[in-house]
Amino acid sequence: MITLDNVHKSFGPKQVLRGVNLHVPKGESMVIIGGSGTGKSITIKSILGLVTPDQGKVIVDGEDVTHAGIGADRDAFLARFGMLFQGGALFDSLTVWQNVAFRLLRGALKRPKAEAREIAIEKLRRVGLTPDVADLFPSELSGGMQKRVGLARAIAAEPEIIFFDEPTTGLDPIMSGVINDLIREIVVEMGATAMTITHDMTSVRAIADKVAMLHDGVIQWTGPVAEMDASGDPYLEQFITGSAEGPIEAVR
Amino acid sequence: MILLAPLRYLGQLTMAVLATIGQVAIFAAQGISHIFRPPFYFREFLTALLQIGWLSLPVVGLTAFFTGGALALQIYAGGARFSAEAVVPQIVAIGMVRELGPVLVGLMIAARVTSSIAAEIATMKVTEQIDALVTLSTHPMKYLTAPRVLAALIVVPILVGIGDIIGIYGGFVVGTGQLGFNPASYIKNTVNFLEMSDIISSLIKGCAFGGIAATMGCYFGMNSGRGAQGVGEATKSSVQAAAVLILAANFILTSVFFSQ
Numbered sequence: 001m002i003t004l005d006n007v008h009k010s011f012g013p014k015q016v017l018r019g020v021n022l023h024v025p026k027g028e029s030m031v032i033i034g035g036s037g038t039g040k041s042i043t044i045k046s047i048l049g050l051v052t053p054d055q056g057k058v059i060v061d062g063e064d065v066t067h068a069g070i071g072a073d074r075d076a077f078l079a080r081f082g083m084l085f086q087g088g089a090l091f092d093s094l095t096v097w098q099n100v101a102f103r104l105l106r107g108a109l110k111r112p113k114a115e116a117r118e119i120a121i122e123k124l125r126r127v128g129l130t131p132d133v134a135d136l137f138p139s140e141l142s143g144g145m146q147k148r149v150g151l152a153r154a155i156a157a158e159p160e161i162i163f164f165d166e167p168t169t170g171l172d173p174i175m176s177g178v179i180n181d182l183i184r185e186i187v188v189e190m191g192a193t194a195m196t197i198t199h200d201m202t203s204v205r206a207i208a209d210k211v212a213m214l215h216d217g218v219i220q221w222t223g224p225v226a227e228m229d230a231s232g233d234p235y236l237e238q239f240i241t242g243s244a245e246g247p248i249e250a251v252r
Numbered sequence: 253m254i255l256l257a258p259l260r261y262l263g264q265l266t267m268a269v270l271a272t273i274g275q276v277a278i279f280a281a282q283g284i285s286h287i288f289r290p291p292f293y294f295r296e297f298l299t300a301l302l303q304i305g306w307l308s309l310p311v312v313g314l315t316a317f318f319t320g321g322a323l324a325l326q327i328y329a330g331g332a333r334f335s336a337e338a339v340v341p342q343i344v345a346i347g348m349v350r351e352l353g354p355v356l357v358g359l360m361i362a363a364r365v366t367s368s369i370a371a372e373i374a375t376m377k378v379t380e381q382i383d384a385l386v387t388l389s390t391h392p393m394k395y396l397t398a399p400r401v402l403a404a405l406i407v408v409p410i411l412v413g414i415g416d417i418i419g420i421y422g423g424f425v426v427g428t429g430q431l432g433f434n435p436a437s438y439i440k441n442t443v444n445f446l447e448m449s450d451i452i453s454s455l456i457k458g459c460a461f462g463g464i465a466a467t468m469g470c471y472f473g474m475n476s477g478r479g480a481q482g483v484g485e486a487t488k489s490s491v492q493a494a495a496v497l498i499l500a501a502n503f504i505l506t507s508v509f510f511s512q
Contacts, residue, residue: 045383048386048387049386050383050386050387074389075389078386078387078388078389079389081387082387083384083387085380085383085384086380087379087380089379089380089381089383089384090381090384091376091381091384091385092381102388102390103388103389106291106293106390107291107389107390108389153388
């Protein structure tokens with residue numbers, strides 16, 4: 001469903017992606033792991049067109065979307081995606097339900113306000129929030145609740161493909177567990193294709209069908225999550241065990 | 253080589269300034285073109301009208317009132333040197349309407365509106381809210397820039413008109429209360445002296461300054477660097493750029509309207 005073919009991206013003199021090759025089949029949950037600053041976010045952003053690759057191709061459903069411009073086609077393309085941002089990225093001028101229903105209140109998917117609100121409340125319930133948070137503002141919520149609202153917003157329009165950018169960063173272990181379970185359940189029940197970025201190994205084991213390790217701008221290793229522990233790849237082993245010794249330099 | 257260093261620096265600086273001017277021009281053109289192309293975000297537009305227009309009224313009113321009053325005192329004192337005290341109403345009117353009204357309102361809008369737009373959009377950028385907008389099929393230029401620029405283009409001339417009137421009233425209060433002018437003849441002199449072209453030039457200036465103020469806020473917000481420092485830098489640069497551009501535009505517009 002999603003294919004990255006030799007994707008390169010530099011920012012000034014800094015080469016972030018040096019030829020990423022990755023294939024995510026429909027309905028699969030792919031988790032990309034790797035240290036901070038290895039280009040995990042850039043990889044996802046290049047699929048969405050938030051970042052344009054310098055070289056290489058991004059193919060979604062057989063269609064080359066590398067240089068997709070703006071316009072009606074792009075709106076339709078983006079409507080197939082949902083994304084949970086690292087910090088939630090909730091709009092703080094809007095209430096919780098307006099955030100969740102953002103897509104349903106404007107543009108191609110616009111519907112009556114009451115209906116949009118109903119869907120928003122249903123999605124909030126799906127992520128374990130009660131309807132009374134609907135009229136609060138994002139700043140009135142805790143970090144974990146903001147993540148849940150972000151999750152509800154990402155799934156509000158029933159996307160085919162969902163991206164999760166560090167879904168558990170900054171949460172306590174129990175809340176991380178709750179979010180991991182939620183992501184797994186939602187992906188399975190919606191039958192969506194999922195791509196998650198994380199460096200939390202608990203998350204990886206809870207969410208992933210397949211794992212890809214990004215290091216030094218390329219995918220070092222990719223395979224099913226079950227084979228991860230016996231990969232024999234020194235980079236992956238070092239990352240899983242969190243060891244300071246190994247091929248990955250601890251000081252970057 | 254060492255002798256060439258200052259030249260190289262000057263060259264780099266010139267190139268950087270020219271590049272920024274180009275980017276700002278493209279940004280402004282895009283912002284304006286999005287005003288005319290659907291989808292339109294009416295709610296955002298109304299919020300911007302309220303923020304830029306209604307909530308700026310107190311500061312605009314106070315600024316204009318005090319300036320009009322001070323202007324009356326200065327003209328009276330200055331005019332007394334060649335027994336021309338009687339021209340206070342006329343000069344206050346022309347000074348407020350042609351120059352001080354639009355410029356002061358423009359600068360107040362730069363301080364109040366440009367800074368808040370830049371800080372808000374920069375924070376949105378830093379917290380990935382702009383990226384989130386895109387993933388939700390919403391064009392940031394349409395959703396954030398177009399409503400604010402349109403609102404400023406419409407509402408700042410109105411603020412300038414109100415500022416002109418309150419400024420003249422400030423002169424009137426000082427003139428009749430302190431300087432001994434007859435209220436009826438003060439008003440009569442003001443009304444007779446002002447021409448339609450004065451008022452129109454004032455409003456056109458307001459429109460231009462409003463456009464500059466909102467566009468600068470949006471431009472620097474959208475191009476903000478990372479973190480709290482990036483937001484601070486964006487806010488500072490936006491106000492600086494807006495203020496300087498407003499004063500430069502004022503000079504250009506004045507020379508277009510009034511130099512014969």
